[in-house]
Amino acid sequence: MPSPIVAVVTFDQFSPFHCAVPCLIFGDMMMPGRPLFELRLCAGDAIPQPASSQGFHIHPPHGLEALAEANIIIIPFWRDPAERPAQPLLDALVTAHDRGAQVVGLCLGTYVLAYAGLLEGRRASTHWEYEQDFMQRFPCVRLDTNALYVDDERLITSAGTAAGLDCCLYLVRQHHGSQTANKLARRLVVPPHREGGQAQFIEQPVPASTRDARMNQLLDHLRAHLAQPHNLDNLAEHCLMSRRTFTRRFQQATGLSVGDWLLAERLRRSQELLESSSHSMERIAKLVGLKTATSLRQHFRTRFGVSPSEWRRTFRGDRV
Known part of the structure; x- marks a missing residue:
């Protein structure tokens, strides 16, 4: 072409x-x-x-x-x-x-x-x-x-x-x-998304890595297990830290809370699946850890101003 x-x-x-x-x-x-x-x-x-x-x-x-x-x-x-x-x-x-x-x-x-x-x-x-x-x-x-x-x-x-x-x-x-x-x-050297105005179709920034080696290992682990539920106690234990220390270190390393980081990463992964696969909304929601298609649609529209279906039509087109 x-x-x-x-x-x-x-x-x-x-x-x-x-x-x-x-x-x-x-x-x-x-x-x-x-x-x-x-x-x-x-x-x-x-x-x-x-x-x-x-x-x-x-x-x-x-x-x-x-x-x-x-x-x-x-x-x-x-x-x-x-x-x-x-x-x-x-x-x-x-x-x-x-x-x-x-x-x-x-x-x-x-x-x-x-x-x-x-x-x-x-x-x-x-x-x-x-x-x-x-x-x-x-x-x-x-x-x-x-x-x-x-x-x-x-x-x-x-x-x-x-x-x-x-x-x-x-x-x-x-x-x-x-x-x-x-x-x-x-x-x-520009972010894929800048805060302010209507986000529309621009992806949210999710730190790919940090200066904290232990946090980088955790981020890789979380990306590989997005479908699983995660809570602060389990993640702190995974990093061999107290809950308070873990919360502070995660915020310092990523600039986000654990919940905000997970949501942004789950939405980013849902974008990829919408573009590259023919999975149903229910299947994508489960694969990224948002559990239901309703939850996926709500979070997706709130963040990007469009529905997952609209995103798929815009960015997948006839490529799949």
Whole structure:
């Protein structure tokens, strides 16, 4: 299967950081020898394009014609919320979405999608500093002021600056699964989940290891026996500690209580099983130690904002 084509559209007065994020995620620097996407840098207006003040210049090798083949089109930023983008770009975005492409607006790039009319009646997100301005300009868009990013029918928009990383990793998960996205996140030295806003589809952080060798052994033991019940007394005895000492050491090592760590790890494992197996909800709940499908659904929706079935449809697709 050919790699998805990602077209990143840049403009005069571009933001170096915002443009660099999708180029880093969808280029081959982070995964050398294993191209996950075919990246195409496209000019949205004049060439060469200078940054607004930093002294950078870029010479995109492609024009808007590249959008006709792209599976994912990313608008990483927009220079002026009050400026309507050129009509040829707006028309190209509408045509691309109509044929099935994902169209992404990072940070103020959401304005470009809104000017194209793509977001009318849909949910969207943008930088919090511009929420009032955005709502006044586009009252028909349902702006979610508490989301790191939003996906509404292949129209994906993110909050400001670093939320673009969360959004781009979400796209990697969609096309290549959670293991690949998590590996990429580790190489970027960013967490797979950041607190704040609506967690949506981003995985919760679960420490893989700590600086405490004894705790690392325990974490490995717990991961291998998630289906079993665990209590503080038994775990403290397993580590040859008093209950009080064990509780303190576990909190220091992981930053979480035992109960919170187990729940996060059980949900993380349930994500993997939803993506990689055809097990029923009852079976997955038992395998991860949540006992019943009802409990799995409740905890899953509370943590991720979607049901296990919705997660499976989104991230497994036709791969299984």
